[in-house]
Amino acid sequence: MKRTKIAELLRTEPTNTEVLVKGWVKAFRNNQFIALNDGSCAANIQVVVDAERVDAALTDRIKFGAAIGVRGKLIESQGKGQKVEVVAEELTIFGDCNPEEYPLQPKRQTLEYLREVAHLRFRTNTFGAVFRVRHALAFAIHKFFNDRGFYYMHTPVITASDAEGAGEMFHVTTLPLENIPRTEDGEVDFSKDFFERPANLTVSGQLEAELGALALSDVYTFGPTFRAENSNTTRHLAEFWMIEPEIAFADLHDDMDLAEDMLQYVINYVLEHCADDLQLLENRLLEEEKSKPQHERSPMPLVERLRFVVENKFERLTYTEAIEILKNSKPNKKGKFQFPIEGWGADLQSEHERYLVEKHFQKPVILTNYPAAIKAFYMRLDDPGENVPGPTVSAMDILFPGIGEIVGGSQREERYDVLLQKMREMNIPEEELYWYLDTRKFGSCPHAGFGLGFERLVQFVTGMGNIRDVIAFPRYPGNAEF
Ligand code: ATP
Ligand code: MN
Numbered sequence: 055m056k057r058t059k060i061a062e063l064l065r066t067e068p069t070n071t072e073v074l075v076k077g078w079v080k081a082f083r084n085n086q087f088i089a090l091n092d093g094s095c096a097a098n099i100q101v102v103v104d105a106e107r108v109d110a111a112l113t114d115r116i117k118f119g120a121a122i123g124v125r126g127k128l129i130e131s132q133g134k135g136q137k138v139e140v141v142a143e144e145l146t147i148f149g150d151c152n153p154e155e156y157p158l159q160p161k162r163q164t165l166e167y168l169r170e171v172a173h174l175r176f177r178t179n180t181f182g183a184v185f186r187v188r189h190a191l192a193f194a195i196h197k198f199f200n201d202r203g204f205y206y207m208h209t210p211v212i213t214a215s216d217a218e219g220a221g222e223m224f225h226v227t228t229l230p231l232e233n234i235p236r237t238e239d240g241e242v243d244f245s246k247d248f249f250e251r252p253a254n255l256t257v258s259g260q261l262e263a264e265l266g267a268l269a270l271s272d273v274y275t276f277g278p279t280f281r282a283e284n285s286n287t288t289r290h291l292a293e294f295w296m297i298e299p300e301i302a303f304a305d306l307h308d309d310m311d312l313a314e315d316m317l318q319y320v321i322n323y324v325l326e327h328c329a330d331d332l333q334l335l336e337n338r339l340l341e342e343e344k345s346k347p348q349h350e351r352s353p354m355p356l357v358e359r360l361r362f363v364v365e366n367k368f369e370r371l372t373y374t375e376a377i378e379i380l381k382n383s384k385p386n387k388k389g390k391f392q393f394p395i396e397g398w399g400a401d402l403q404s405e406h407e408r409y410l411v412e413k414h415f416q417k418p419v420i421l422t423n424y425p426a427a428i429k430a431f432y433m434r435l436d437d438p439g440e441n442v443p444g445p446t447v448s449a450m451d452i453l454f455p456g457i458g459e460i461v462g463g464s465q466r467e468e469r470y471d472v473l474l475q476k477m478r479e480m481n482i483p484e485e486e487l488y489w490y491l492d493t494r495k496f497g498s499c500p501h502a503g504f505g506l507g508f509e510r511l512v513q514f515v516t517g518m519g520n521i522r523d524v525i526a527f528p529r530y531p532g533n534a535e536f
Contacts, residue, residue, distance in 0.1 A: 061094035068130035068138045076123040082116045096330040100139040118160045119151030183331035188512045194323035198316055204272040209259030222283045223254035255280035260298050267300035268493050274299040284531050288520045293529040300503035306448040306465040309502035310420055313461050314368050322364045332357050339517040356517045368418040374442050376421055380406050398443045401428045404458045411453045424449045431480045433464040457514050463504020470494040
């Protein structure tokens with residue numbers, strides 16, 4: 055007989071037909087009622103065991119966490135809260151679970167503790183929901199781009215270009231650490247290394263994605279990226295997944311429209327397809343926030359917050375306008391910011407971003423046209439603006455409530471001369487990036503793109519406070535367990 059998943063059974067009418075279910079025991083009440091879950095959905099199915107017909111030696115082994123199979127009839131449920139249940143005719147124990155030793159217990163356990171047993175935490179209600187929602191978001195992202203004629207591009211994980219974020223990269227080498235070959239002047243001799251040159255794990259697939267866009271028009275990447283930044287925050291991982299679309303014949307406005315459409319589309323997809331999981335996560339969050347002071351609680355319950363983002367346009371304003379708002383803001387005047395806003399030109403800190411999003415606008419915000427000096431070399435230089443104190447670039451960051459920056463993007467500098475000059479000013483090695491410059495020499499065109507941090511999106515949608523709880527096995531300073 056073929057096994058049916060619980061998600062499917064719960065959608066079926068009670069037909070009195072024979073079914074086979076397999077899963078893990080969530081609870082066993084009165085030696086009679088098993089709550090069984092197989093991870094296919096948030097809900098359990100109720101299995102009714104007739105003690106007279108099942109061997110006592112077997113019922114004794116029905117413990118929290120045990121893997122079992124049940125063959126029986128699917129009938130209309132007598133109990134409240136479920137449409138159907140299974141009356142057991144035959145019971146199989148696949149894997150016993152000793153409650154004395156099992157690290158999971160049928161009670162609330164802290165997220166910090168569950169992180170230490172990340173190999174088992176999938177089995178909790180919370181993490182089951184998180185990983186189902188994570189899947190739905192990934193699927194929706196592919197669907198969104200595919201439906202719009204984008205091509206999914208796989209950019210390399212190992213790269214040799216040292217163009218961006220130097221110092222934040224993980225080296226990739228096969229050189230023996232205990233006996234590193236040296237050149238005559240004492241430098242590491244990379245000609246003896248695997249690639250015969252220094253290599254590292256990618257921090258972004260953007261530069262390669264641009265090459266694809268300048269032939270295929272619209273491409274996107276969705277892959278792992280690595281940053282060796284020593285930031286122990288609830289928003290940073292050393293290994294995270296990034297989505298990087300790149301669009302040809304497009305400017306900053308097209309880029310912002312794409313990002314906003316995409317975020318609204320994927321959040322809406324989850325609202326439509328993961329209602330039970332979102333409800334579970336919303337309840338978890340409400341429970342967690344009970345112990346927090348009022349001002350630290352979210353202004354809206356999870357599902358309402360997601361609806362709000364889907365239904366309202368994001369607020370768009372320039373960096374220069376944002377600085378004016380921040381300069382005149384209450385916390386700035388009262389000296390409440392750790393980094394006071396003194397004038398134009400400084401990078402915004404997360405306290406400033408949060409003020410704009412959570413206090414001033416109370417909705418997602420897109421900040422544009424940042425000072426050129428604080429942004430990457432490949433961002434397109436703006437024409438000088440009126441009342442703008444210095445040169446700016448066509449950059450945009452999308453800021454989300456509770457998260458801060460979720461997307462960073464820009465229109466790319468497509469003019470060869472302007473790009474070359476910028477690279478020289480910023481000490482970007484032009485010989486190494488000859489291939490990038492080539493696209494500006496041959497058939498260059500206006501183009502734009504952005505990077506969306508996948509885990510930050512999953513955090514926002516699930517309401518999980520720590521990024522380490524939305525990826526199966528988080529990597530961060532001091533931790534590469536599992
Ligand atoms: P932040 O200022 O938050 O560190 P960033 O400016 O370094 O972000 P980008 O280099 O623009 O970010 O990367 C694009 C996106 O990738 C960000 O908007 C964010 O969503 C995500 N991201 C960046 N760094 C991390 C990280 N260490 N862990 C998880 N996501 C990240
Ligand atoms: Mn960063």
